[in-house]
Amino acid sequence: MQSLTTPIDESSIRSLKVGDTVELTGIIFTGRDVVHKYLHEGGKLPPEVNLKNGVIYHCGPVVIRDENDQWKVTAAGPTTSIREEPYQWQIIRDFGIRAIIGKGGMGNRTLQACREYGCVYLHGVGGAAQVLAERIEKVRNVYMLEQFGSPEAIWEFDVIRFPAVVTMDSHGNSLHDEIQASSRAILDQNL
Amino acid sequence: MAHLKESLLELIKRTSSEIPEDVHRAILRSLENEKKGSIAESTFKIIEQNIELAKQKTQPICQDTGSIIFYVEGPIGLDQLEFREIAEQAVRESTQKGHLRQNSVDSLTGVNDGTNVGKGFPTIHFHQSREKVTRVQLILKGGGCENVGAQYSLPNPKLKANRDLDGCRKVILDAVYQAQGKGCGPGILGVCIGGDRTTGYEFSKEQFLRKMEDRNSIEELNQLEQDICSTANKLGIGPMGFGGKTTLLGVKICAANRLPASFFVSISYMCWAFRRQGVSLNEDRTISSWLY
Structure with missing residues (x-):
C-alpha cells in the first residue's frame, strides 16, 4: 500500500507501477463528461480550481443539503472513464494533473500523456459509492453547478485514505491492455 | 390508490440501498472463491463493505x-x-x-x-x-453497464457466428470480452435470442427479474446459460477488470419469435450493484x- 498526498510531485507518480494499491489524501476535484468537453473546447476554469499537481475524479456524486444547510455527499463512486478519452490527454498536458481517478481504464492517448507528463490512472471500485463517500471528509466547494447540473458540476472534496489501484502508470503500462490481451487468447481457445 | x-x-x-439476497449470496460465494491476497479479493471486500454500509445508512x-x-x-x-x-x-x-x-x-x-x-x-x-x-x-x-450492452445481427462473419445456438454463444461471449471491466463487473447478463431491435432489448432486461439461483426451464437455454457463465469465468477479466476468477455472476437467457429475415441476439449487462x-x-x- 502506497500513500499519496496532494499536491503530488512528479517523482511520487513515477515511482508507481501497475498493480500498486494506493490511498490518496488531500483535495480532489470531480470532472466528468461535460467538464472535459468544455475544457477541450477552450472553456475557462474558475480561478479557485487549481489542478496543478492535483487530482481529477471522474464522478457524478449524489449531494444533498443536510439539516444545517451544508452539502452532504450521500454517494460518490467513479464513473466510466473511457468517455473522456478524446479529451483527457489535453487536460493532463494543459493543467498539469498528476492523477486521474475513474473506472474501466482509458486508451492509448491518455496512456501516452501519462508517460509524457507524469500522471497515473487510479482505478476506484465502481459501484462502491458508500465506501468511497465515507472517505470524503468535507465538501470544500462546488463550481459551475447551475450551468452543468449536479452530477456534471466540479465538486471540490477533502478526502482521506481514498482507496484505488494503479491500472495505468507513467511508464506506458496498462493493466487493461494486459487483461484484454490475455482474455482474448483464452477466449480463442474456448470458441 | x-x-x-x-x-x-x-x-x-x-x-436503491439494498442488494437483493439472491445477488448478495452470489457475491459472497465469489468472494470466497477468489485467490487470497489478490486485487480481486480486496475488490470483493470493498464491494461487500459497500453493500453493508448502504443498507445500514439507507443510502444508494x-x-x-x-x-x-x-x-x-x-x-x-x-x-x-x-x-x-x-x-x-x-x-x-x-x-x-x-x-x-x-x-x-x-x-x-x-x-x-x-x-x-x-x-x-x-x-x-x-x-x-x-x-x-x-x-x-x-x-x-x-449507465456504465447499460453502455456495454450489445445487439448482434446473425450471421456475423467476423465472429464466425451463424444462425444457431453456437452462433449465439459466440456473440454473447464476444460481448463479455468487449465489456472487460467497464460495466462494473462481475456482471449478470440478460439475453434475448430473437425478437426485433426493440423487443430484443426489452425481453433481455426482463431476464433480470429472474432470481440468480433460478434455472431455465428450457434445457437448451439452461445449458447455454451455464456454459456462458463458466466460459466467461475462465477469461480472467475479474471484478472491475482487475483480473480474477469472477467475470460473471450469472447468465439469464430467453428466446422470442423473430422474422425469417432477422436473427438478433440482444445482450443487456447488469453491474454487480444489481x-x-x-x-x-x-x-x-x-x-x-x-x-x-
Whole structure:
C-alpha cells in the first residue's frame, strides 16, 4: 500500500507501477463528461480550481443539503472513464494533473500523456459509492453547478485514505491492455 | 390508490440501498472463491463493505441510480394514468431525498431539471393479470453497464457466428470480452435470442427479474446459460477488470419469435450493484410482501 498526498510531485507518480494499491489524501476535484468537453473546447476554469499537481475524479456524486444547510455527499463512486478519452490527454498536458481517478481504464492517448507528463490512472471500485463517500471528509466547494447540473458540476472534496489501484502508470503500462490481451487468447481457445 | 405513493417511496428506497439476497449470496460465494491476497479479493471486500454500509445508512449502493424501470402487473381496471402520476410523484420525492440521483437529462438542451421525470423517465411497463393482486417490480440500471450492452445481427462473419445456438454463444461471449471491466463487473447478463431491435432489448432486461439461483426451464437455454457463465469465468477479466476468477455472476437467457429475415441476439449487462426489488400490494395499496 502506497500513500499519496496532494499536491503530488512528479517523482511520487513515477515511482508507481501497475498493480500498486494506493490511498490518496488531500483535495480532489470531480470532472466528468461535460467538464472535459468544455475544457477541450477552450472553456475557462474558475480561478479557485487549481489542478496543478492535483487530482481529477471522474464522478457524478449524489449531494444533498443536510439539516444545517451544508452539502452532504450521500454517494460518490467513479464513473466510466473511457468517455473522456478524446479529451483527457489535453487536460493532463494543459493543467498539469498528476492523477486521474475513474473506472474501466482509458486508451492509448491518455496512456501516452501519462508517460509524457507524469500522471497515473487510479482505478476506484465502481459501484462502491458508500465506501468511497465515507472517505470524503468535507465538501470544500462546488463550481459551475447551475450551468452543468449536479452530477456534471466540479465538486471540490477533502478526502482521506481514498482507496484505488494503479491500472495505468507513467511508464506506458496498462493493466487493461494486459487483461484484454490475455482474455482474448483464452477466449480463442474456448470458441 | 390510497397509500400507493408511500409504497412506491419505500420500494425505491429499498431498491436503491439494498442488494437483493439472491445477488448478495452470489457475491459472497465469489468472494470466497477468489485467490487470497489478490486485487480481486480486496475488490470483493470493498464491494461487500459497500453493500453493508448502504443498507445500514439507507443510502444508494451506487451514485448512479440509473434508469428507473417499473414492471407493473395488475388486475383489469387498474388505472394506469393515475398509477403513472403517482409513480412520477414518488420519483420526484425520492430524488429530493437523495435515494435517487438527479439523473435525467434533456437530450437536446443538456438541461438536467433535477426531477428524474421526463419522456421515458421513469419507464413503466404495464401488464394485465386475471389475479386480483398488484405486483410492482423495480430495476435501477446504471449507465456504465447499460453502455456495454450489445445487439448482434446473425450471421456475423467476423465472429464466425451463424444462425444457431453456437452462433449465439459466440456473440454473447464476444460481448463479455468487449465489456472487460467497464460495466462494473462481475456482471449478470440478460439475453434475448430473437425478437426485433426493440423487443430484443426489452425481453433481455426482463431476464433480470429472474432470481440468480433460478434455472431455465428450457434445457437448451439452461445449458447455454451455464456454459456462458463458466466460459466467461475462465477469461480472467475479474471484478472491475482487475483480473480474477469472477467475470460473471450469472447468465439469464430467453428466446422470442423473430422474422425469417432477422436473427438478433440482444445482450443487456447488469453491474454487480444489481438493484432489483419488488412488492405485492394489498387492495389499499399498502405493501403485503417483498418479492426478493
